[in-house]
Amino acid sequence: MDPVNDTVALLQREAAAGFPHLAGTRLKGTLPVKEGLLNEALRHLPGAPSGLAIDVLAGNRLVARYGIVRATAVLDEEVRVGHGRPQVSFQLASTLIAWTLSQTLRMPAVRFEGRRVTIDLGALHGMDRYRPYWPHLQRVQLRTTPGHVHVDFEVGVT
Amino acid sequence: MQDWLRAQVENGFAAFQGASLSGSIPVKEELINELIAGVLAQAGRPAASTPPFDPRLIVPFIRKATVHADAGVVTLHVDLAIEPRS
Numbered sequence: 001m002d003p004v005n006d007t008v009a010l011l012q013r014e015a016a017a018g019f020p021h022l023a024g025t026r027l028k029g030t031l032p033v034k035e036g037l038l039n040e041a042l043r044h045l046p047g048a049p050s051g052l053a054i055d056v057l058a059g060n061r062l063v064a065r066y067g068i069v070r071a072t073a074v075l076d077e078e079v080r081v082g083h084g085r086p087q088v089s090f091q092l093a094s095t096l097i098a099w100t101l102s103q104t105l106r107m108p109a110v111r112f113e114g115r116r117v118t119i120d121l122g123a124l125h126g127m128d129r130y131r132p133y134w135p136h137l138q139r140v141q142l143r144t145t146p147g148h149v150h151v152d153f154e155v156g157v158t
Numbered sequence: 159m160q161d162w163l164r165a166q167v168e169n170g171f172a173a174f175q176g177a178s179l180s181g182s183i184p185v186k187e188e189l190i191n192e193l194i195a196g197v198l199a200q201a202g203r204p205a206a207s208t209p210p211f212d213p214r215l216i217v218p219f220i221r222k223a224t225v226h227a228d229a230g231v232v233t234l235h236v237d238l239a240i241e242p243r244s
Contacts, residue, residue, distance in 0.1 A: 006196055010189070021189035024233075027181035037173065148176075155181075 015132035025157040035147045046125045047107040060144050062090065071097045073117070075149075079140035085122025085131075086140060091115050167215050175242040184233040 014022055035056045042048050055063040060075040072093040080087040092098040092115045102112035109123035121127055122134060139154040166173060222237040 006193070010193065014189070021186040022183060023186075024184040024231075025182065027179060027183070029179035029181075029238075030177060031174065032176040034173070150176075 018132070019136065019157045022157050025155070027156075028154040029152075031151040031153070033149045033151060035149075038149065047105070049105070056144050056147055056149055058144060058146055060142065062144070069097070071101075075142055075144065077141050077143065079142060081134070081137040081140055085120055085134055086137060087118050087120050088142070089116060089118045092117060170215075171219065171240045174240050176240065178239040180237040182233055182235050184231045187230050187232070190232060 014020070019025070035054065038056070039053050042052060042054065043050075049066060052064060052066045055065065057063065060077060062073045062075055064071040064073065073090040074093075076089040076091075080089070092101070095115055098112060098115040098117070101117070109120045111118045111120070122131060136155050136157050137153065138156045139152075141152045143150050143152070171177070219238050219240050220236070221239050222235070224235045226233045226235070
């Protein structure tokens with residue numbers, strides 16, 4: 001018996017079936033994500049330009065660095081959930097950079113509307129495996145402190 | 159994923175300092191019985207090549223845990239926190 005392997009296997013079976021034996025579950029929590037982890041994920045993201053890095057500042061501000069270019073953005077506090085896949089949005093400070101990125105960054109998961117950028121997390125490479133979990137996300141909020149994005153979440157299985 | 163999770167547990171969830179989780183998980187008896195059947199089925203089999211997980215590793219992160227039994231359901235109430243290291 002290995003509780004880690006058994007619990008993960010059990011959760012995967014439950015998730016695939018819509019968590020029939022865990023109905024009524026209510027969980028809330030906070031997950032601090034380090035800037036380094038975000039940048040590591042960025043490096044492994046197919047389609048993301050090599051050398052792109054993110055600095056996380058306070059007040060939901062992010063700075064994307066690519067060569068000599070610095071792009072400041074403000075991350076939306078609310079992550080859109082409850083419609084299938086979660087979507088994260090942010091607003092770039094510069095119209096010029098937003099236009100340039102929209103012309104160069106060709107990723108189906110990323111949508112540009114002027115300075116506003118929305119990332120469909122479920123459409124990112126490798127995220128499809130988490131599809132069974134999306135419907136149970138009831139609320140996700142993002143806030144930042146220097147070097148960290150804090151993910152506040154609520155999960156509910158109905 | 160199992161290997162990654164095992165590594166996180168064994169290094170004290172170093173990547174998740176400051177994380178917290180609380181709530182209730184009602185577990186239906188069918189699932190509990192499935193878990194018990196799994197344990198019994200593995201009893202007496204040769205040990206796996208990886209060393210068994212030591213449940214004591216997660217004890218420091220449990221702030222509170224209680225269970226409430228009802229007809230056909232056992233509800234686990236948990237409050238977990240991974241305190242930031244100073």
